[in-house]
Amino acid sequence: MKKRFTLAMGIAASALLGAAPASAQGKSITLCWAAWDPANALVELSKDFTAKTGIAMKFEFVPWPNFADRMLNELNSKGKLCDLMIGDSQWIGGSAENKHYVKLNDFFAKEGIKIGDFLPTTVDAYSTWPKGTQNYYALPAMGDAMGWTYRKDWFGRADLQAEFRKKHGRDLAPPKTWTELQEVAQFFQGRDIDGKKVFGVAIPTERGSEGITMGATSALYAHGFRYENPTRPYQMQGFVNSLDAIAGLEAYKALFKCCTPPGYTNGYMQEGLDAFKSGQVAMQMNWFAFFPGLFKDPAVGGDRIGFFVNPSQKTEGSTLGGQGISVVSYSANQAEALAYIKWFADAEVQKKWWSLGGYSCHKSVLNDPNFPNTAPFAADFLKAMGNVKDFWQEPSYAQLLQATQRRLHDYVVADKGTAKEALDSLVQDWTKVFKEDGKN
């Protein structure tokens, strides 16, 4: 009945709009991802797939600020737009529980795809739900973490070196700790370089999606923040708002207050790139995914750019990004989509993926002894992937994230309350969400 109604509507619609249904000129599948540098690399890589199988590829890339909203909306409305989805790591819980993604275990077994070929941290983070079990809903597609870029040319200037050494008694070098980071950023803030006023850092402060959370957790992890009691899941009191966590959040706010460009109150990936590429800032926190593009940048790339892993303080920790590739269960072209995944899992394809600027998670790529030499940020990437931590991947992650965005932005940008109050409130918010889900 429903089908017939839809059909009638469809006929009415095409009659009304003169829109003929797409004629089937060979098979084509649509891959959905965020609009960013690696997506361009994937377009390039996928040409080989089309050449090999004759299946044409279409792409739907959505800019990050809208990516989660739009794609989760698409999945929740059982949309058929995407056959393949490179969805964010936090979506895996909800997408697995609501069967948006096809479970891939049988397929892996049938096609002889060994999930063990991929780095275990990435498999846990991008593919499994419940986390760490052997239920696979994605193949690790793109490893990613928060890292840092800096202006190597500015750091290398003799006069600046001398001045910095006089002030802090050490070389002006990529910071190893958050304390050093603050000092270096402060050192550059407001400084005149080549007749232009420059600033210390560009760090994520975006309010609308996930920006400030991804930025501030980089400070929090390094200071020893934990999401929950390791022995008692979902017990957050004393972990989320521990003294270490408070110190971490205060450090992030101090860095924001002292050393960002004026008006940098709602910046994330693109704004960070913008500030760095236009020569406004000495350092930038951003995803490793952008580093190949930055390295190639005519204005700030090459010798002018350097990279470093997120500084430690009490401990090492980097904020995890990255995505797995999944087959959407509402897709009408599942066979072709699976063929793509099979092709993508191949070691040779993975090697080319890395060479084009995509962060492969394949062991044959990452464990190659020569890997750290393949790019100036490769060694830092390996190091970061060794200590990554991810935000909640629960089905309610969006609610948890919303609360985090709000509490952090209120404290860091809008100057409301103290770090302790912000984190205390966050524990309350999160507890409430988990309670509604029956988890506590």
Add this chain to the structure above:
Amino acid sequence: MTSHTDPAGLVSLPEGHQRASLPRVQTGLSDRAIAWLFIGPTMALLLAINLFPLLWTIFLSFTNYRANRPNAPLWNVGFDHYVAILTDPDIWLRMQATAHFVFWTIALQTVIGFGLAYLVDRKFRGHGFWTTLILVPMMLSPAVVGNFWTFLYQPQIGLFNYVVGFFGGIAPGSFQMLGDVTLSPWAIIIVDTWMWTPYVMLICLAGLRSIPDYIYEAAEVDRASNIRQFVSITLPMCMPFIMLAILFRGIENFKMFDMVNLLTAGGPGSTTELASITLKRAAFEAWRTGYSSAFAIILFVAVFGLANIYVKTLNKVKAR
């Protein structure tokens, strides 16, 4: 310009010349059938796409339903969502932000809009041309406008800061319209006022044109001063129109979502998070469908109630 019709024709005439009963010589559908044929499709569409969803929203507001977990067990939570929302101090802060926005946009738009209409009604040469130019901002998409103003408000490179800095003699980078807790509520008011003052102007202009000339002529004969004429004729006779403009803008801005969401995303912190932004986050990001349905109903009742009270007042003003 084309000659406009009798301005008095704009004022409402009392309903209904009585229908003359005529001999029915024609054939065809009966009037009753035509009435239903003509009203039916509209009512059907509104029932399907407005009333039915409203009832559904009411139903959902009493459940724990989440649109992203269609298979989860559904249960009745009674008035829990309503209680949670109405006792949540955060929600009241959002309502305050909304009220601040609605109040100031209406105040500014009414004053400027009426002033402009009054000036345009001086019927100087080329007033039609200038009026058309003034109308352009309201034809833009609010979302596109909100997005573009983030560019104009950028402290370093934005035109707004540059111009204010230039005329105010301060450094453009010394203030941030969007990042500052005290300035950001005004940033959204400025954009909305820029965009919608023309609309208020149009309504006020209609009001001014509706005042029959003979009233002024009579005042002229009585040698009433211009100020007196303005206070005792222009303003009172225009009042129903001004109040209508306030009603329309009030309803629209109470629902404001697109422009502000793209301009500030509710930030900094939650300073400019208007009610509709909170609603969108609850409904389409957190997917708390039941909870957000309750919030939607509360907002609807608030708009509906306020609009009703207002319309009653309006009718009293008109009756004078």
Add this chain to the structure above:
Amino acid sequence: MSAANSAHSVVEPSGYAKLIASCLVALYAVISLVPLVWIGLTSVKSSTDSISYPPKVIPYVDFQPSIEGYCNLFSTRSRQTTEYIQSLPAPQGACESIARSRGMVVVGPSNYVPRYINSLIIAFGSTFLSIALGTAAAYAFSRFKVPLKDDLLFFILSTRMMPPIAVAIPIYLMYRELGLSDTRLGMILLYTSVNVSLAVWLLKGFIDEIPREYEEAAMIDGYTRLQAFRKVVLPQAVTGIVATAIFCLIFAWNEYAFAVLLTSGAAQTAPPFIPIIIGEGGQDWPAVAAGTVLFLVPILVFTVLLRQHLLRGITFGAVRK
């Protein structure tokens, strides 16, 4: 101004008052147009010029106009190595040359054109439907005894008081079940339902103005009610219909909230698309500005051509209640 109105010299403002008024109005118009002019200027800047400080204002003096924004609006590009670009045959057309000079190649068209076409179909389709339904209903409400007339009219009006996000929740669920998510038909029906309330109210005002005697005379001459409606009432109501259509079109053309929540690809209109045009570093402001300019064109043309109806349109329905 017609001869009949020229006798009002006594209320005609003095020349002095007119001068001051014209100056003030022109001043406001100029100030309020600055952001629009800025959008236009930005659309013909290169991306470097668009974010320069202090802002570059005068074309050919401060900056060289460039079609880069329009190129970027209509194309997608990908960054390539210098060797690869050098290995390609000479660039075809200005856009390809600009892309090459930025170290990129054009890989295909962008989604702007399909989104724009969706906007055209959905906005004009829903406007047409709103006017058709609205005229019929308005005529019926104006001429016939309809039970519960006032209640129905108020119900029709009240549908506009719901915040769009609130309506979007159940619509989203309903469309998901009916398969209307992300379809043009779904969006046309939705926009029509929003606009039809306005259309009924405005058009009822206009039709009330048309004397019944006209139709009644026609019916005595042997017209049926429907013929009288078509041949007598409709031509008289043209002004009202046009004014109403402008308002319906402005709404449907610019609507964002429903579009962003209920469409993702196939039926997405331009307003959700324009703000998310990003370049390689940050928002591609020239391309965003170019998209905005082109998006403004149809509505502007429509409005300027039909501007004299606008004032009447905004007032009629309004004054009647």
